[in-house]
Amino acid sequence: MFYFDNTYILVLIGAAICMLASSKVKSTFNRYAQVRNHAGMTGAQAAARILQMGGLGDVRVQHVSGSLTDHYDPRTKVVNLSDATYNSASVAAVGVAAHECGHALQHAHGYVPLQIRGALVPVANIGSMAAWPLIIVGFFLNGNSSMFFINLGIWCFALSVLFQLVTLPVEFNASHRAIGILGDSGMLYPEEVDGTKKVLSAAALTYVASAAASILQLLRLVMIGERKR
Numbered sequence: 098m099f100y101f102d103n104t105y106i107l108v109l110i111g112a113a114i115c116m117l118a119s120s121k122v123k124s125t126f127n128r129y130a131q132v133r134n135h136a137g138m139t140g141a142q143a144a145a146r147i148l149q150m151g152g153l154g155d156v157r158v159q160h161v162s163g164s165l166t167d168h169y170d171p172r173t174k175v176v177n178l179s180d181a182t183y184n185s186a187s188v189a190a191v192g193v194a195a196h197e198c199g200h201a202l203q204h205a206h207g208y209v210p211l212q213i214r215g216a217l218v219p220v221a222n223i224g225s226m227a228a229w230p231l232i233i234v235g236f237f238l239n240g241n242s243s244m245f246f247i248n249l250g251i252w253c254f255a256l257s258v259l260f261q262l263v264t265l266p267v268e269f270n271a272s273h274r275a276i277g278i279l280g281d282s283g284m285l286y287p288e289e290v291d292g293t294k295k296v297l298s299a300a301a302l303t304y305v306a307s308a309a310a311s312i313l314q315l316l317r318l319v320m321i322g323e324r325k326r
Contacts, residue, residue: 102324104317111310118299118306125299126165129189129292130181134285140182140194147198147278148176156201160184167193169200171215176201188285192293195279196300199271210266221260228254232318236325247322251315258315261308268304272297 138146144158161167161177169176176197182190203211231250235243275297280290 102321104320107313107317111313114306115303115310118302122165122296122299122303125296126181126189126193129192129296130185130187132188132289132292133186134188134191134289136284137186138191138284139184139186140178140190141184143191143284144176144178144194144198146284147195147282148201150278150282151198151202151205153198153201153205156205165193167197169197169204171200171204171211174201174204188289188292189296191279191285191289192275192296193300195275195293196271196297198278199274200267202274203267203271208267208270210263210270214260214263214267217256217260217263221257224253224256228257228318232321244322244326247325251318251322254315254318258308258311261304261311265304265308268301272301 141158141160148154148156148158156174156176158176158178160183161179163179164181166179167177167182176194178194178197182193200211202208228250231246231253235246235248235250238246276290276294279285279293280287285293
């Protein structure tokens with residue numbers, strides 16, 4: 098019956114935070130997706146120009162399906178831009194494209210938090226998948242074996258929380274690089290840079306919200322473990 102206890106309030110709080118952050122980024126992106134930049138430059142063109150300025154001739158720009166599915170893949174050195182970014186000449190599209198190029202620059206310059214996050218990926222994936230099965234097995238056991246599995250599950254989940262915390266400086270830094278490049282290069286007018294800043298700030302909130310929700314879930318697991326103890 099531990100699935101139906103008052104610690105669920107922590108899950109609900111986390112879900113509410115994530116929903117609010119998601120709503121914020123969508124509304125902000127949609128607002129500036131309607132604002133065309135003065136140069137008529139698409140997200141793909143902006144990305145190519147930023148990569149060229151950064152001396153990253155070995156990084157490619159390609160189109161991926163979906164909305165806001167933009168990401169940089171360090172394994173293949175590819176900046177992937179979504180439907181809403183690749184061919185769009187909006188202020189929002191250029192901002193998102195510049196952000197992903199920010200990750201490419203981090204990779205090229207050996208940005209330490211990015212390297213740490215990359216090293217944590219396999220561990221965090223295993224931890225997030227194994228956490229709940231281990232905890233559930235622990236609840237069906239008794240004595241020391243029970244607490245061993247529960248504690249192991251909590252530590253596994255803690256690894257995924259650590260991954261999300263390390264992600265925060267990586268995302269903030271990529272946005273900082275993007276805003277700096279767009280402003281210093283003159284690719285966007287100052288008022289357009291302000292628009293990209295709002296879009297990227299809203300996007301950063303989703304990472305903060307996700308980390309907060311995971312911390313609340315981790316707290317819930319600790320409380321459940323103490324109750325079993």
